[in-house]
Amino acid sequence: MTAFLKVAGDYANWNVYKKSVIICDVTEMFITRALPRGSRTIDQMRQAARSCKQNIVEGVSDATVSAEMCIKLLGVARGSVRELREDYADYLRQHKFEIWPVDDPRTVQLRRYTISHYDSRDYVDKCENRTNETVANIMLTLTYQMDAMLAKVLKSVEAQFVAEGGIKEAMSRARREQRGY
Numbered sequence: 001m002t003a004f005l006k007v008a009g010d011y012a013n014w015n016v017y018k019k020s021v022i023i024c025d026v027t028e029m030f031i032t033r034a035l036p037r038g039s040r041t042i043d044q045m046r047q048a049a050r051s052c053k054q055n056i057v058e059g060v061s062d063a064t065v066s067a068e069m070c071i072k073l074l075g076v077a078r079g080s081v082r083e084l085r086e087d088y089a090d091y092l093r094q095h096k097f098e099i100w101p102v103d104d105p106r107t108v109q110l111r112r113y114t115i116s117h118y119d120s121r122d123y124v125d126k127c128e129n130r131t132n133e134t135v136a137n138i139m140l141t142l143t144y145q146m147d148a149m150l151a152k153v154l155k156s157v158e159a160q161f162v163a164e165g166g167i168k169e170a171m172s173r174a175r176r177e178q179r180g181y
Contacts, residue, residue, distance in 0.1 A: 011060040016149040018118035020053040020077070023142055025120045026127050027084065030139065034091070034132040045087045051080035052146065067161040071154060078150040085143035088136045097133040099140065106134075110141050 011017045027049040031042045059073030092099050100107045117123075127135045 011057060014056075014060075015118060016146070016153055017053070017056050017060075018120075019114075019142065019146050019149060020056050020081075022118065022120045022123045023081070023084070023139070023146060024049040024053045025124050026135065026139060026142075029124050029127060030132070030135050033128075034135070041087060041091075045084060048080045048084035048087065052077045052084065055080065056150075067157060070157055071161075074150055074154050074157065078147060078154070081143050081146045081150065085140060085147070088139045088143065092133065092136050092140075095133070097136065100137045106137070107141055110138060111145070114142065114145060 027045055031045050035042050035045075055073045055077035059070045059077065062069040062073060089099065091097075123138075127138060130138070
């Protein structure tokens with residue numbers, strides 16, 4: 001018998017999920033330290049970071065029964081990380097801080113580091129010893145990376161759907177095979 005459920009893998013081992021945890025944890029550290037108590041931006045940034053992470057979890061889990069739902073939720077995660085990126089850019093601009101260009105040596109060094117480092121605690125520990133300006137720039141880089149990673153995951157889900165179809169098609173195939181058609 002052909003199985004038709006594509007049981008989701010362990011998303012906790014996916015680099016895109018690990019990066020979302022880093023973004024969530026560093027954002028929490030940043031808003032606690034850098035933003036004034038009672039600021040609406042605190043809730044906005046916290047929710048955007050959390051939404052990115054949680055929608056990856058839900059999207060991957062829902063992929064078992066619905067490629068459409070997976071795509072929608074990963075799209076929401078991507079929108080959330082873009083919203084968060086805008087908050088970090090606003091913070092830098094409004095405080096008259098520098099936004100590191102993509103070819104700045106600090107950005108290049110950070111991008112090199114992030115290729116193989118996915119421990120959230122490590123990022124939080126390092127960021128606690130950096131200025132708010134530096135942390136906001138680090139987060140801009142991480143959110144750009146997350147956006148690109150989510151775009152790749154979405155393309156992969158799209159390609160898989162085009163190649164294999166959705167659950168209704170898989171269910172019909174399995175039923176026809178069971179009946180011998």
